[in-house]
Amino acid sequence: MPQYHPPLRDMQFVMHEVLDVVPKLQELAAHADVDADLINQVCEEAGKFCSEVLLPINISGDSEGCHYDPASHAVTTPKGYKEAWRQYVEAGWPSLNAAPEYGGQGLPHIVGSVVHEMENATNQAWTMYSGLTQGVAELLSAHGDKAQKDLYLPKLASGEWTGTMCLTEPHCGTDLGLIRSKAVPQADGSYKISGQKIFISSGEHDLAANIVHMVLAKLPDAPEGSKGISLFVVPKFLPTPEAGVGARNGIFCSGIEHKMGIHGNATCQMTLEDATGWMVGEPNRGLAAMFVMMNRARLAVGVQSLGLTEVAYQNALAYAKDRLQMRALSGPKAPDKPADPIIVHPDVRRMLLTARAWAEGGRFLAYWVALMLDQSHLHPDEDVRKDADDLVALLTPIVKAFITDNGFAAANECLQVFGGHGYIREWGMEQYVRDARINLIYEGTNTIQALDLIGRKVLMDNGARLKKFGKLVQEFVEAEGVVESMQEFVNPLADLGDKVQKLTMELGMKAMGNRDEIGAAAMPYLRVVGHLVFSYAFARMAKVAQDKIAAGSDETFYQAKLQTARFYFAKLYPETAAAIRMARSGLKPLMDTEAVFA
Template structure:
């Protein structure tokens, strides 16, 4: 069975030494986010995840959720309900939510490591409260005052959970095709009818009510995505005064049988004249949807990170214990019948790859959380605008790269176990199965890539990229004469310059052939992710050297950064070559000749 120990030392390093969170929180006015309080939150969160959620991970995978066809009810795996009650009792649902609605108002940068720990401990369980945060953000930004009063407080307290109901059987990414209808009622509500699929936590037994945020069309809606509106559709009817009524016309019609996350209920929801309340203006539902979606995309990125870290922890433990053959340079443990497999170069390659992607990815994720805080609390409007552009640019990178690296890391970790990784005993095959969904839901990797290149770079003229390039240049300039960082500064600068040139070249080619955007998008996304991580590894080394961390910690950061720059950053060469090859290599073969 796999185990999990929250990496508090590296989390603290990321927050305090690299991101300088103490000064940032003070500047942004988070008076209750002192280091003592944040440390206490992290420690208690680590205890909850290690002792309560992690032991339920395998149970959830083996038992799964149970669906009662007669009633439409879904029962979660043994222990999930009790764990959720402890989660609510501990105040975790409202950790970063506004105090006005019952939250604790702590920085999002503190919520990021908690989310990582939950996903590492028990990804399937973590999916039940996951979309409550997205629903909270949508209501905060787009809801009417009465909707915020009635729906936000129970969501923040965790008494209710939220969902995001977008997908239909015939339309996923292309929401302009959706058919769910909303007909006005005399009381100001709407009657919602249609079927939604792939609804995470669409039905369960953890809470008394579930708040579904549903995309639908009004009778006078224009065609396509311009005709989409968003509605609040609770499981039990809720009036404008907060009164709870009868069961609403929304039922779970089935739960999916999946490759992984068996403990998470993925539901088909049937809406039959369900009472719903319009959020925002008619036909403007996409704005509210993207508020939810962007929150969810960052959260899913952290799922990939959490799984990567748990996989690494177990692979490292196994590599230190498993005896197989002798080191090529001679026995390292002559008193043993064989050496532990950690002495072998290829095992080290896999472990170091995971370590580099996990620790660098943790900085990327924590930085995204800090940007959310800056956007919401920085006193300077220009700083808020700049942070917003950067976060928009980084969101598809965080989502796609951290999840794809999650698939890679769980694969490497399983491989370290050999055949023992493929069987259920050690829990590695579950991590590999669970990781696969993270690259798919909340927008596939290809969709993230199109968002990055098509919208964040081309449509928005690379506003966020410019901010990131300025960060790189500022860091490189500040450490120009630092001999200890020279081996990282020069290649980082070179990659930043190449990143800029590559972006301009894609834009130039797309002016004559729009297919160039799609052809370059995935390679450009990964190129961007690897350069972004190079920046964070360089910053991590600089922060470690200037910190009071132990010499062993500093040395580990330095050697891992060297590994990253030498063996992972060169992946950008392949991505650049693919981009340079142009769209013709993908588009020239006629569709009907693929099977010729």
């Protein structure tokens, strides 16, 4: 069975030594009492829960999968899932980030991100039940009326009820403007909703007493397209006046998908037959409201791949140290053994270091965005809130797409370290590859994230958000560029910053002539900007490590941090040259291909 050791030292390094989260959080009235001891204690306890409760049921849950009963429309989760949920609820984990007025602990988003990483490292399929529930709570907090908040938020915070997002339908995929689900108003202010939804994660299960579905549908007189979508809360069981579970509602699972991975999560086809629902927010403004949950889900998916990257790396590293095969080309490194451990081979180290670098860069990015999310909601200074909100918007597609692309690549590299054993189920590595693959697809495919980055987040505001990030890079370059020991990290960061600025201007000019040029350049552009963010991350982490060593620390951790940063700039950063060239190559090689597809 795979092993997992929560990377608490690196988590604490990013939070306390690089991001310096405690004084930043204490500027927010809601988190004025949060300190490093509290954060560390919560993370340590979460690590124990994940390692001791979630990890042991990961492979078995994948092998067993969920069971669907067509007669009752019921879904049974794999053995051990329900007991794990009970322990999760009893320990109070669902309430971690929930508002105190609704029974929550009110801890900051960044603590939730750390916990979420460990949950996904140990059992992504199980974690999806809780992750979607938190998303529903945030959506209702932002757009629900008082009655909806008072009814649903305490139940979601306690884990008594769970939640889902019901968006797409069989015929429309990502183009939600094409949905056909209809919501007919009733005299009592409710709506009768009918339609079909597909790919609904956690849509039906046996973990909780009720499931709260957030459903997109159209009113009878709705405008065409995405401007005619409304949002409704549709519970599996109608709540009683005492917030109990009443009659069965007209929403049920009509089948579960048989998937490549995440077998322990029920991905459902949901049928609504005059299901009773209540509108959330304004009529025909449902998609805009739904983006609260969708953007939260995009950040969460990035953290899913971060967790898988870390656990895949840990197991590949342990295997590479133990597995004996061949001799080093430069001569035996373990002459007392029949062969050398494979970690002596340069390409094995390349694979391991690739996974480690993607994990460490992704950890900085995910935690930094989570911290800014807290600031964007709660900071007393309006300018700070605005800057944080702009950077979160800019970086969200990078968290979702760049981290998940890298996570899938890392899982593949780690499987390769195992050789043929990696392809065998008992080692657990092939499951990480299968589970990681979905993260590139759902919550908006990575191509959609790339289009969002270059189209909405960069060109639509004439690069204002990108310039805010560029200012942070420039300030760091100016401060550290004069330090000789930092030039190996600062110089490539500065160079890439200049290249991103020029590339953005060039693509913007092309788009003025033909908007399809954006579609041709979007994916390589996201890779380039993702590397700019990771270059900034590794330069900042290298700065802290160098300062600690200069101050007399002999902790191997800091030397390892510098070595990983050097590997990143030497072996992964050079991808930017090819990506820039691809982004500049334009539309013609893609679209002037009629003979190919004739």
